[in-house]
Amino acid sequence: MKFGVLGTGVVGQTLATKLVQLGHEVMMGSRSAANEKARAWVAKAGAKGRAGTFGAAAKFGEVVVSCTEGKVALEALRTVDRRDLAGKVVIDVSNPLDGSRGGVPVLSVCNHDSLGESIQREFPDARVVKALNTCNCDVMVDPSRLKGDHDLFVCGNDAKAKEQVTALLRDFGWKSIHDLGDITNARGTEQLLPLWMRLYGLFQSPDFNFRIVRKG
Ligand SMILES: NC(=O)c1ccc[n+]([C@@H]2O[C@H](COP(=O)([O-])OP(=O)(O)OC[C@H]3O[C@@H](n4cnc5c(N)ncnc54)[C@H](OP(=O)(O)O)[C@@H]3O)[C@@H](O)[C@H]2O)c1
Numbered sequence: 736m737k738f739g740v741l742g743t744g745v746v747g748q749t750l751a752t753k754l755v756q757l758g759h760e761v762m763m764g765s766r767s768a769a770n771e772k773a774r775a776w777v778a779k780a781g782a783k784g785r786a787g788t789f790g791a792a793a794k795f796g797e798v799v800v801s802c803t804e805g806k807v808a809l810e811a812l813r814t815v816d817r818r819d820l821a822g823k824v825v826i827d828v829s830n831p832l833d834g835s836r837g838g839v840p841v842l843s844v845c846n847h848d849s850l851g852e853s854i855q856r857e858f859p860d861a862r863v864v865k866a867l868n869t870c871n872c873d874v875m876v877d878p879s880r881l882k883g884d885h886d887l888f889v890c891g892n893d894a895k896a897k898e899q900v901t902a903l904l905r906d907f908g909w910k911s912i913h914d915l916g917d918i919t920n921a922r923g924t925e926q927l928l929p930l931w932m933r934l935y936g937l938f939q940s941p942d943f944n945f946r947i948v949r950k951g
Contacts, residue, residue: 736759736760736797736798737759737760737761737762737795737796737797737798738751738754738759738760738761738762738796738797738798738799738800739761739762739764739792739793739794739795739796739798739799739800740754740761740762740763740764740792740796740799740800740802741764741789741792741793741799741800741801741802741803741811741812741815742763742764742765742800742801742802742803742811742829743763743764743765743770743772743773743776744772744802744803744804745872746802746828746872746875747763747800747802747803748763748772748776749872749873749875749876750800750802750828750867750872750875750876751763751776751780751784752776752779752780752876753875753876753877753907755780755781755783755784757906758783759783760783760784760785761780761783761784761785762784762785762786762787762791762792762795762796763776763777763784763785763786763787763792764786764787764788764789764790764791764792764793765786765787765788765789765792766788766789766811766814767788768786768787768788768791770786773786774786788814789803789811789812789814789815790814790815790816790819793812793815793816793819793820793823794815794816794819796823797823798823798824798825798826798899798903799820799823799824799825799826799861800825800826800828801825801826801827801828801829801854802828802829803829804829805829805830805831805832805843805850806831806832806833806843808827808829808831808850808854809850809853809854809857812854812857812858813857817858817860820858820860820861821860821861822860822861822862823861823862824861824862824864824893824896824899824900825854825858825861825862825863825864826864826866826867826900827850827851827854827863827864827865827866827868827921828866828867828868828875829850829868830842830850830868830925830928831843831844831845831849831850831925832928839929839932839933839936840928840932841929842925842926842928842929844925845922845925845926846922846926847922848922849865849918849919849921849922849925850921850925851863851865851890851891851918851921851924851925852918852919852921852922855891855892855918862891862892862893862895862896863891863892863896863918864889864890864891864893864896864897864900865888865889865890865891865918865920865921865924865925866887866888866889866900866904867887867904868924868925868928869887869888869924869927869928869931869944869945870887870931870944870945871941871942873941873942874941874942874943874944875907876907876908877907877908878907878908878909878910878944879908880942881942881943881944883946884910884911884946885911885944885945885946886911886912886913886944886945886946886947887904887909887911887912887913887944888912888913888914888915888920888923888924889901889904889912889913889914889915890914890915890916890917890918890919890920890921890923890924891917891918892917892918897914901914911947913947927945
């Protein structure tokens with residue numbers, strides 16, 4: 736399958752590499768078609784990797800992964816021809832973190848809204864699925880690096896899109912995936928980030944995840 740991965744940061748690089756390893760074709764998108772990080776990634780990825788603008792990557796992908804800096808994720812998506820998102824699954828991995836005040840970043844949108852919903856609202860014809868935003872990118876693509884059971888969440892308005900993303904996550908190695916419901920549930924997963932960041936400070940390592948324990 737063809738993926739457009741919007742983002743040249745560590746998340747874009749890690750997800751794009753995993754997708755290529757799984758046999759998919761990937762175009763990594765950036766503000767500039769000549770982005771050096773994207774070019775360096777293509778050199779390592781081989782024939783199944785390519786690079787382009789955010790717009791070119793979204794056009795290329797049958798599935799689009801949004802993994803740009805949260806506070807500019809909409810800005811990045813607005814550079815895409817919206818017809819190139821229509822009907823497509825858009826996996827939103829981004830978190831709306833605002834570190835401008837110093838200290839632990841805060842959420843720039845929360846409580847009555849979320850970034851996942853903002854993306855779905857602005858691109859109503861896209862099939863947005865919020866996923867993978869609650870763990871570090873090394874864990875995203877290799878959940879077995881952590882011992883024992885641990886959990887992941889998906890949410891979105893389109894049941895078939897969530898099934899498709901869940902199948903991909905199983906290919907990544909995920910076993911315990913909870914469908915929280917519609918895209919408003921991105922409020923819940925994005926609001927795990929203030930806790931995630933404090934656990935990161937406590938453990939001094941991003942190699943951890945949330946584990947849900949239920950009675951019976
Ligand atoms: N780090 C993790 O393990 C982790 C885990 C879960 C979720 N996340 C989320 O995943 C996302 C990506 O994180 P990251 O650390 O890989 O990368 P990042 O540094 O947060 O974002 C890099 C991307 O943002 C784009 N960008 C920056 N300013 C922009 C602007 N003004 N307009 C449009 N695009 C702009 C960059 O474009 P160029 O390519 O043009 O430079 C680049 O592609 C974030 O939302 C983060 O919260 C991260």
